Structure formats: C-alpha cells, structure tokens
Amino acid sequence: MTEKTVEHPEVPTLFDVQEMELNFGPQHPSTHGVLRLVLKVDGEKILEAKPDVGYLHRGTEKLFETETYPMGLPHTDRMDYVAAATNNHAFCLTVEKLLGLEIPRRAQLIRVILDELQRLSSHLVWLGTSGIDLGAVTPFWYTFREREQILDFFEEYCGARLTLNCMRIGGLPFDLTPGWIERLSELVDDMPARIDDYEQLLTENRIWKKRTVGIGVISGEECIERGLTGPVLRGSGVEWDLRRAQPYECYEELDFVIPIRSNGDTYDRYIVRVQEMRQSVRILRQCIDRLEPGEIRGKVPRVIKPPAEEVYASVESPKGELGFYCVSNGTNRPYRMHCRPPSFINLQALPRLAKGHLISDLVALIGTVDIVLGEVDR
C-alpha cells in the first residue's frame, strides 16, 4: 500500500477503488481441496481468475522413477483419490502394453466392474459436493449414502476404501470374496431408483436451473483446442469417450451409450454426469451377467523388466482421459513415467469459464469442472 501512495500522490479513496484482489482458497469451503484462485473482482464480478496450484505436489512422477514398476502402483491411488481404481487401471494398462501382456477374461471383467463402481462413486461425490456449492445441502447426504455402500464393496474386495491399490500388473491381486457379486447385483438393481431420487431434488429445480443453465458455456471446438476431456467435453456436444473410441479390456463387447449434450453449460455437464451414472449401472449389470470363474492374473514375469520402449496408454477416468506415458530403458524401473491428468488439463479452462461471471458462479464452475487436487498437483 505504501509503495502505491508514493507512485500516485493522490491516495485512492474508498470510492475510487474499482478492483479488489481476492484470495480464493487454498483454505476455502468450496475449492474442493487446496486450490488457490487469485481473483480480481469488481464488486462481485470476476475480471480475472488465476489458479495457483501445487499445494498438494508430492513429486509422484519422480517417485515412479525411483521405484520398480509394481512399487509405483500405490502412488497412483493418491493422485485422484476419489477414483483410485481408474488410476490403478491406467498405470497397469501402460505397463502391460510395455510388456505385451494378455489379461484373462475374468480379470478384465472385474477390472471393468471396479472401474464403473469407481465412476459411480466419483460422480456421487461430485454431485453431492457441487450441490453443496450451490447451497443444496440435502442431495449430498443421499449421494454419500450410496457412495458409502460402494466403498464397502471396495473394502471387502481389497481392504481399502479410498486408496484401493486394487489392480496388479497383469491382472488382479485377489479374486472376489464369496457373495460379493450377489450383493453388488442388489445394489445395481437399486441404483436407478436412487439416481431418480437425486434427479428429483435437482434436475427440474427452478433455482438449480437458474444457477446452472448458461453458466460457464464452452463450445466443443474450444474444448478440443484446450484438450478438455471427460464430461466437460461431452457436455459440449463432442462424442468422445475412450471406452468407445479406443476400447480397452472388454468395453468393446458391452452395450452402453455415451451421453452427450450440446449447450456446454454447467447444467448440461450435470445432466451428462447423471446419465453417465445410469450407463455405469448398465455396464455393471452386463459385467455381472458375463462373469465366469477363471484366472485373475496373466503370465506375469517374476521380475518386471520391460524392453526399452516408449508407450502411452489411457483410460476414461471419471474426470476424463487419464493416461500414462512411460519411457523404459530396459531396467526394472521406468526411466520416465509421465501422467496425463484430466483434472489438471480441465482446470486450465477455469479462468476462461469464470471470466465475467460472479463469485457465486465461480463455485458452480469449480464444481462443474470436477477437479481433484491430488491429481492436479500430483
């Protein structure tokens, strides 16, 4: 302040002040973690929003280099910590591609089940928290009721609820416990009615629509230019889902639809995610029906020493395209393991989306981009 008064002899009075700099986060109820946004605001209007990331940086990519391939896997749990299974999956896919491994069918199906359960639980977290951001507190408790049930399934399968570490290079660590699939089948039967419940609370709600329709509009072309993926891209009318575009595991044979909407606003992204949850339920049902006894691990060498090659493999995580680019130099550790984190790349659109909106819309936008800071900062 004092420097400023030296530069400008007239001290600005209260009414001259046009802009205010506002620190939004890293400790703020609705930044979904430790995101810090430096806002320039005129009243409540956002002139500029600058994300300042890195508060949760753990050096994950460097850690991959210092440890053997199997040891790298648990680190992926901590990236997108509300969707650990898809992270595990992407990592395993990359190494398997490097090794040229075949995965047994049962393992593929269980992987898809875990993935889709994870997608459901991640979208449930998103739905609940973005409801709270807009002041709708109640849906949160309903979504978390179901999420807890899903986490119970994970816990029974692998002992953990969040940091699952539930896949292994070449397959799975464990087979399903007895009765697991029957109980899952019950949940899958219940789920559509529960999703109807959430929609009942929000979809036609006048205030919810007022707060989301036309907020943060982004066109399909711009999404592609900025490399946005996942529900953000599909909400803008681009039909791009890696499960369909570059099928991995057994997605090819499964019957599901990629929900898309054309307006590219917050409301459409909401609809896309809710419909994706319905599709996940469909996929789960098909996988449960196809599941047969069999091997859960392929022929994995005792020591994983891939040939010196470079590969990239990716999965459709709940947030978008999650991929790993691995450079191997023929040793038992990766020379370089780069991650393509969907949250980080989607977050880049936030300043563009937020510009010109109000502070109240900013929280809606942070919610609609659906970021997890563990993945943004890695």
Place this chain on the structure above:
Amino acid sequence: MNILSPTVLTYVKVVILVLGVPAIVGFVIVLVERRFMGFMQVRLGPNRVGPKGTLQGVADLVKLVVKEDVTPARAEGAVYFLAPVLAVVPALTALALIPFGPSLRLSRDAETPLYVADINIGLLFLLAITSIGVYGIILGGWASNNKYSLLGGLRSAAQLISYEVPMGLALVSVLLMTRSLSLVEIVQRQERIQLWFVFPGLLAFFLYFVSGVAETNRNPFDLPEAESELVSGFNTEYSGVKFAFFFLGEYTGMIIISCIAVTVFFGGWLAPFPHVPALAFLKIIPPLGWFVIKTGVFIFFYIWFRSTFPRYRFDQLMALGWKWMIPAGLANIVLVALAILATPGRTNGMVTLSWILGVLFVALFLLARLRQALTRRDRLAAEPAGVREAR
C-alpha cells in the same frame, strides 16, 4: 407495593422475554432444526448430549461462551464490538410487541395481557426496529477487515433493504383490511369478522413470508452468509460470544417474522374457525398454545426451506425482489383496495376476495404442476435412445 401490579408484571414479562427467547432458541429451535434436518437428510442429527440429544443446546452454549473471543488485529474495534449487539438487541426489543395471547389471570383480581406493550403504531414500530438489525450485519461485515466479510456485508445491505419494500407493501394491503396498526387490534378484528386475513391477503402473505425469509438471511436467500461462496460471510471473523449474538439475532429474527405472520395473517392466538360449532373442541388448547403451534409451523417452514432449496445468486435475488415482488405487492394493494371499495359492508369484500384468490391459487398450482410434468416429459423424450433405456 403490590407484587402483581402492572408495572412489576411488565418488568417480569420483559425479563422472561429477554431470558426466555434465547433459551428457546438455544435449546429448542436449534435442536429441532438439526434433528429435522437430520431426518430429511438420511442421518441422525445430534443425539449424544442428554437423552435424545436434548441437552445439545447446553453443550453449544458452553462451547460458544468458553471459546476465545478473537478480534482481528486490524478490525475497527468499537464497531466490531457494536455490530453483534446491534444485531440482537432490536430483535429482542421487537418481541415486546408481539401479542402472545389475550390475557392471563394470575389471581382473583390480577390479570395481565400476554404482551409487554400494545402501542398504536405497533406494526410500523416492528418494521422500523427490525430494520436496525441490518446495521449489525453491515457494520459487522465492514469492521472485520476481511474481504469475504465485506462482500457479505455488502450483499446483506442490498438484500435486506430491497426486501423490506415488498414486505412493507404486503403489510400495507393488510392494513387496508385491519384499519389499525396495533397488533392486538389486528387479532381482535380477525376474531370479529370471523376471517383470518390470510384468505383475502393470500398474495400478501406469500410476499410477506418470502421477504421475511430474505430478511432473516435464511435459505434460499442466505447470501450474506453463503458458506460455499463467502466462507461464512459477514460473521467469518466472529467467534465466541459475539458469534453467539449474531446467531441469536438470526434466530430471534426468524421467530419475529413467524410471529408477525401468525399475528397478521393467521389470527394470532385465536383457535382455527372459532365460529364453527364442530370445531369448538379446538378451544381446549389455550390461546398461548395456539400461538406457539402456529409460530412453530412457520419455524418448521424455515427448516424445510433450508434442507430443500439451493441458493439464489445475488443478481437473481435482486431481480426477484425488484422485478416481481414489488410490482406484485403494488398490484395487490390495488386489488385489495378495489375489493373493499366495491362491496361496502363489514366483510363482504374480503370474503369474495378470499374465494377469488383461493380459486386462482389452486388453478395456478395445478397449472404449475402441469407445466412441470410437460417439461419433464419433453426432457425425457429429448434424451437419446440408450440413455432412456438406462432408466
């Protein structure tokens, strides 16, 4: 000096109000609110302190009083101190005017009305004194020297001032029917004409209650606090007893808005339909009981709103206030005035108006339902094929 003399009794009543209302707020409303919200949100709510959580209020109170009372280093000390006081004192003062019941017989020759004062400008005084509470919020937001508090204070300044206008307009249309500003007289008139003012004043009631929710900063109009946007809005920096004062002010505000709604629109302490013989048994409940029940219903609405609605955005809130509610309030005044002018006599105009408004209300409600069903059908039809199958 007679211990039951009016002067002494007035003091007693004041003490009961000043001590009793915070107690009710702390021990009953907050607990009921949290338990109800727990019920609506598939969870339990507080149930650990005392039997069924009934002593939660004590625990909260102890926590708030024992907590360190922090004043930010660069806050405006005096104003920072004054703001919570300004938020709570007018609210408690306003309670003095609320007629909780007609009168209570204390002994053979001593009788006291269940209100502290019945002044001839009662309603006007209530509006005036509750407006002072706004200063508490604005000044508190400003004095905290915190940008979020400041934004909260700014929001409340605009919001509360805007919503006082439709609230005043709604009450004006009732005044045309009551012909008195005295709250006691308003209740007595409802008894005389055998009609609660909510029926001819249906529109006014809606305007009043929506503005009332906005006036008390409650969902869906809780923008000055807006937890997910402004952290905690104007009271971000407040802790301990000062925070408790803001809290008390907000809840007392809720009580007052509900009490005015009951008094002006729902016959105050009167039992429902006192002139229908079949419903005479309702008089078993004493007048004070009826007042409390009716007020409780409105408090319940507040809680219900809170767990149902998302929050409005600031500009949408202002648009709603200025573009819809104020014109509607003005139109309502004209409507009521015409009805009263057109049909001379004691109540005829009002009864006709009640019927018209009632029918209109039902028709509008059905129309809205129909529209909702149609949009839902359109939305479902617009979904691509596979999405529909997934239902």
